[in-house]
Amino acid sequence: MAGTLKKKNKMTVGQAINYLLITLLAFVCLYPFLNVIAYSLSGYNAVLSGRVNFYPIDFNLDAYKQILGKTQIWNSMRTTVYVTVVGTALSLVLTIFASYALSRQDLPGRKFLTGMILFTMYFGGGMIPTFLVVKGVGLFDTLGALFIPQSVNVFNFIVMRTFFRNLPDSLEEAARIDGASYVQVLVKIVLPLSLPIIATIGLFYAVGYWNTYFDALLYIQDPDKYTLQLRLRSLLFGEELNNSNSNLEGMGTQVMTQSLKMATVAVSTIPILVVYPWLQKYFVKGVMIGSVKG
Amino acid sequence: MMRSGTKTQSPYITKKSFRQKVTKVWAYKWLYVMLFPVMAYYIVFKYIPMYGITIAFKDYNVFKGVLESPWCGLKVFQKIMTNKNFWEAIKNTLLLNFTTLIVSFPLTIIVSLMLNEVLSTKFKKITQSILYLPHFISWVVVAGIATNLFSQQGGTINLVLNSIGLPSIPFLSSNGWWIFTYVLCNVWKEIGWGTIIYLAALTGVDESLYEAAYLDGATKFQRLIYITLPSIKSVIVTMLILQISKMMTIGLDAPLLLGNSKVMGVSEVISTYTYRLGIERAKYSDSTAIGLFQSVINIIILLAADKFAKAIGEDGII
Numbered sequence A: 001m002a003g004t005l006k007k008k009n010k011m012t013v014g015q016a017i018n019y020l021l022i023t024l025l026a027f028v029c030l031y032p033f034l035n036v037i038a039y040s041l042s043g044y045n046a047v048l049s050g051r052v053n054f055y056p057i058d059f060n061l062d063a064y065k066q067i068l069g070k071t072q073i074w075n076s077m078r079t080t081v082y083v084t085v086v087g088t089a090l091s092l093v094l095t096i097f098a099s100y101a102l103s104r105q106d107l108p109g110r111k112f113l114t115g116m117i118l119f120t121m122y123f124g125g126g127m128i129p130t131f132l133v134v135k136g137v138g139l140f141d142t143l144g145a146l147f148i149p150q151s152v153n154v155f156n157f158i159v160m161r162t163f164f165r166n167l168p169d170s171l172e173e174a175a176r177i178d179g180a181s182y183v184q185v186l187v188k189i190v191l192p193l194s195l196p197i198i199a200t201i202g203l204f205y206a207v208g209y210w211n212t213y214f215d216a217l218l219y220i221q222d223p224d225k226y227t228l229q230l231r232l233r234s235l236l237f238g239e240e241l242n243n244s245n246s247n248l249e250g251m252g253t254q255v256m257t258q259s260l261k262m263a264t265v266a267v268s269t270i271p272i273l274v275v276y277p278w279l280q281k282y283f284v285k286g287v288m289i290g291s292v293k294g
Numbered sequence B: 001m002m003r004s005g006t007k008t009q010s011p012y013i014t015k016k017s018f019r020q021k022v023t024k025v026w027a028y029k030w031l032y033v034m035l036f037p038v039m040a041y042y043i044v045f046k047y048i049p050m051y052g053i054t055i056a057f058k059d060y061n062v063f064k065g066v067l068e069s070p071w072c073g074l075k076v077f078q079k080i081m082t083n084k085n086f087w088e089a090i091k092n093t094l095l096l097n098f099t100t101l102i103v104s105f106p107l108t109i110i111v112s113l114m115l116n117e118v119l120s121t122k123f124k125k126i127t128q129s130i131l132y133l134p135h136f137i138s139w140v141v142v143a144g145i146a147t148n149l150f151s152q153q154g155g156t157i158n159l160v161l162n163s164i165g166l167p168s169i170p171f172l173s174s175n176g177w178w179i180f181t182y183v184l185c186n187v188w189k190e191i192g193w194g195t196i197i198y199l200a201a202l203t204g205v206d207e208s209l210y211e212a213a214y215l216d217g218a219t220k221f222q223r224l225i226y227i228t229l230p231s232i233k234s235v236i237v238t239m240l241i242l243q244i245s246k247m248m249t250i251g252l253d254a255p256l257l258l259g260n261s262k263v264m265g266v267s268e269v270i271s272t273y274t275y276r277l278g279i280e281r282a283k284y285s286d287s288t289a290i291g292l293f294q295s296v297i298n299i300i301i302l303l304a305a306d307k308f309a310k311a312i313g314e315d316g317i318i
Helices: A002-008 A013-041 A044-048 A062-068 A071-103 A110-122 A127-136 A154-165 A169-177 A182-193 A195-211 A214-219 A228-237 A239-243 A258-291 B004-008 B015-027 B029-057 B075-081 B084-117 B121-136 B139-150 B156-163 B175-203 B207-215 B220-231 B233-244 B253-258 B261-267 B270-280 B284-311
Strands: none
Touching (some): A013 B084, A062 A258, A071 A110, A071 A228, A110 B284, A228 B139, A258 B121, B029 B284, B121 B175, B175 B261, B220 B233
């Protein structure tokens, strides 16, 4: 029995060390966040004299007040929320369509179409050819460039298709015999049973869109359309990064105080931190389904 | 691709069977309607760019475009192959990937084993949540935090070192230390997330084996070596092969954001090089050629790794 062996073991020295090491590791994972929050909440002098470590000194909210007073940040926040919401919706719809249709074992042409999708996992045009296509279809410097060219992710497709395949066939068959169309089966039977996987995949997409910065770097020129990550990058590292000689060292202290930088980091990360605890178990589930070969 | 159906079909393709086929396809019309936008997406944004690879063999001219630019054979390849920076980028890609693998691979397994030993479900849940968290943080944020912690002037770590009388360490500005910082950031970000797959495998280990070993007087360490590790061996091997097959692929975010002019000698990898060459200097053909070279190498490694995995009796990775 699973329990008996474990119950026999009282807390040994080895166990205690193990707990201690894991706690330490968890602290290492959390420490950078504490550091950010401590800086963002500390007084100017405390930061300058280097006394801040993982708790705020001379607590104040000045940095946050300054940031939230910047229209740039609000603009970027709005852009990112828009891209995340619209992008996730589009991605989910397309992924559901693809996975549902291709999870039907009897669909003529299924193998060919699935192969076409899976092939893109191993081979692609690369950065420049894709860039030229995005430009060619008129998406350059539009927000659409941030989600349309990457709307269906192959990994997410595999995960969802695996899930659909594992649903009991009998339910769908019964509905089909009763004369329901595939669309009706999808909407009335499959989707209600698939809410957990839809949440999981939706979250994968949402986090991806929220964090994406390279696509914005490639496709967005107009500073008014900067996403949060792009804005954050230019605030943290200065625009120099574009010119291949960015300099992380000793720069920007005059331009922006450490507190202000760290408050910006905090603001752009808080949405993820807020939703994270509730959604974590879904993510884990998604990884597990994905690891089972589709 | 399976095309076995055509071979076994009777040679007399009658009108009736054709009509049957059409009827059969028609029955699925709504599924095809659903697939239409998806396939359109893949054709436009994945397959047309694949055709665009032809510019690696062309003298690309912005005004003429992909189709009209004149062919130039392997001229572009000759150019990049003789370029020192290209080989440097490949070397750095392998160096960073290899170092990260050496550190993170065993560490991930060790952490998984440690988490697996935890008896309190509550403690396990909380620590797991914390360990997974960095995976969801963007590289921009990670790089921002890393700068705050590691910069030579005013970085928290160096301030602590100074306060106990030690000299500052150039975490971000000397080649060797930069690699250290790069690996550290990567490990910090992904170690917890990497344990998921091992923890799943570990829950599948047959408890009765432990029970028997325990009764036979095996120590905890012996149980670990003779039961736990062999039970998850195939997961370990598959993960290792999978990671090795990605040796030539490297994300652009981390080296681009953590890198700076002082450490270009180690931070310039294939992806950042392609980006700078293609986007910043508009050398479309060169950049595409490098991308193609990388893809081809990737496929070769992947096929070899898959073959190897099957040869040693594991599941293939494709």
